[in-house]
Amino acid sequence: MFNKKNPDLETGSSLITALQRPLERRLFLKYAGATAAFTGLILSGCSNDDDDTTKPPTNNEVVDPANNPNATDAVNLGTGDVGILNYAYALEQLEAAFYTRVVAGFYSGASTAEQQILTDIRDHEVAHRNFFKDALTAAGATPIPELKVNFTSINFSDRGSVLATAKAFEDLGVAAYNGAGKLLQNKAYLLIAGKIVSVEARHAAVIRDLINNGSFADNSVIDANGLDRAMMPLDVISAADKYITTNINANNLPK
Known part of the structure; x- marks a missing residue:
C-alpha cells in the first residue's frame, strides 16, 4: 500500500509541507477571506434550510460507470492511499480545467462580484490540482497524467449553463471527499x-x-x-464521465 523506501509517503509529511508553502497556502486559504458581501450572500436565507433525505444529483447524465477501465489506454489510479490521492487529483484537474475556461471568457452579463467569485474558485482549484501533483511526486508516488476533458455540453457564454455545471462539480466534489475519507488509512492524508x-x-x-x-x-x-x-469513487467517476475523455481505471481503489 505504501512506498516503504520513502517514509514521507507513510507519514504524510510531504503533503503537509506542500500545504504550508506560501503560494499554495495563500491560494488555498484565499476563499476563506472573501469579502463581507460574499459572506452575506452565503448566510442569507439560513432559515430556509430543509432537512429531508438527500438525493443524487440529476443535472448531469450518468454515463458508463468508471469510464472504460478495461481500455488499453486507461489511466490506473492505483491502490491504497496513493490511489485515493490520485483520485482526488483527477477531480481537481477537472474542476481546475473548467474554471480556467470560465474565467478565460466570462459569460454574458457576469457581474463584477460573480467574476471575482469565479476567479477565486479557479485559483483554489488550480492550487488544489498543483498541490496533489507536487505532493504525490515529493512523496515518491507517481501522479496520474493530465486528463483530457470534454466540455462540449457546456455553453460557456450562458450564465445558467456555467453555474449549473459549477454547481454539479462542487456538489460532486464535496460528496467525493466525504466518501473517500473513510477509505484513507493515513491520518495525515x-x-x-x-x-x-x-x-x-x-x-x-x-x-x-x-x-x-x-x-x-x-x-x-x-x-x-x-x-x-457522500459518494463512493466509482459513482463519482460515473457522474463525471461525460466531461472526461480519458479512460480511468478506478477498480483497484479501496472499497
Missing part, C-alpha cells in the same frame, strides 16, 4: 482531505446561492441529520 473539502463546500454554497438565494444547504445535499451526503 485524512486531515488534508478535511481541509480541502471544507473549501469545496464553500464553493458549493456560494455557487448555489448565485443560482437560487438560500439554496446553499438545501435538502438535495444535506440529510435529515444535517450532514452532507
